[in-house]
Amino acid sequence: SSLALTPFFAPLGHPSPPFCLPQGRPAFAGMFKGFTLEDVSGQNQVKSSVQRGIKQSIMDLYPRLEPVMKELWPKDGSMVVTKCKDHITMVVIDKIPLFFQQRDGPWMPTLRVLHQYPSMMYKVQVDKGAIKFVLRGASIMCPGITSPGGRLEKIPVDVPVAIYAEGTEHACAVGVMTMSSDDVTKLNKGNCIDHIHFLNDGLWKTKELA
Numbered sequence: 281s282s283l284a285l286t287p288f289f290a291p292l293g294h295p296s297p298p299f300c301l302p303q304g305r306p307a308f309a310g311m312f313k314g315f316t317l318e319d320v321s322g323q324n325q326v327k328s329s330v331q332r333g334i335k336q337s338i339m340d341l342y343p344r345l346e347p348v349m350k351e352l353w354p355k356d357g358s359m360v361v362t363k364c365k366d367h368i369t370m371v372v373i374d375k376i377p378l379f380f381q382q383r384d385g386p387w388m389p390t391l392r393v394l395h396q397y398p399s400m401m402y403k404v405q406v407d408k409g410a411i412k413f414v415l416r417g418a419s420i421m422c423p424g425i426t427s428p429g430g431r432l433e434k435i436p437v438d439v440p441v442a443i444y445a446e447g448t449e450h451a452c453a454v455g456v457m458t459m460s461s462d463d464v465t466k467l468n469k470g471n472c473i474d475h476i477h478f479l480n481d482g483l484w485k486t487k488e489l490a
Contacts, residue, residue: 311366311382313417315482319365320489323372326361334361334371338379338387341440342400352378352393362489375488380477386456388440391477391484394451402441403451404473405431411445414453417481420473422464435461441473453478 326334335353339346353359353373362370362377371379371387379387394400406414407429414420420443425432429446437460443453455475464472477483 311368311476312478312481312483315364315486317486317489319482320362321365322363323360323489324363326359330361331359334387338371341386342389344400345397348397352397360489370489372489377483377486377489380483382476386440388454388456388476391451391454391479392487394442394454398442398451400442402433402435402439403431403444404433404435404441405429405444405446408446411452414443414445414475415478415480417478418475419458419471420455420475422468422470422472425472426465426468432461432464437463443473443475443478 335349339349345352357373358375360372362372364370367383369381370377376392377390378393379389381387389397389400404420404425406420406424407427409427409429410420410424413424424430431444435441435457437457439457441455441457442451443455444450445452453475454477455473457472458474459467459470459472
């Protein structure tokens with residue numbers, strides 16, 4: 281896919297995503313840290329109109345997926361909406377979890393989807409010192425991004441981001457900006473990303489949802 285060949289911080293070429301997390305931000309760090317199949321409360325097939333609505337919402341948020349959407353989400357694929365604890369909803373296609381959402385927050389890709397299409401969303405890079413905290417599910421602090429080993433493009437607040445670690449090729453987490461990139465560099469303190477899904481958490485280990 282051409283998506284995989286885009287330079288690390290290539291401009292997305294589209295306006296800021298048209299959503300904002302509800303006040304209070306339902307997302308929290310390490311959402312899937314202890315996730316297991318026992319956290320699934322129900323799975324339902326939905327009407328085609330609901331499927332189209334969800335798919336369109338995802339394409340509106342990640343327009344770079346449009347050329348590969350038929351590959352990612354086949355027209356004849358079996359779609360199931362899965363409900364989990366903590367008000368989490370997942371889109372599952374042919375038993376594979378692809379996207380998740382908490383309450384009315386943005387749809388976010390699983391890391392397996394992100395690894396397949398790495399330029400689908402905004403990116404940040406944390407320095408080497410922050411890696412161990414990222415892989416424990418901790419929220420990400422400003423200094424971990426503004427230090428010499430970090431990288432940050434211009435990103436609005438409340439936007440989903442792919443999180444990379446210094447010296448690595450693939451994203452190690454997915455999160456949501458809790459402040460804009462301008463505020464990150466200006467304030468340089470406090471939590472700047474609610475870090476939701478990371479390598480080797482429960483969702484990463486759940487390759488299929490039967």
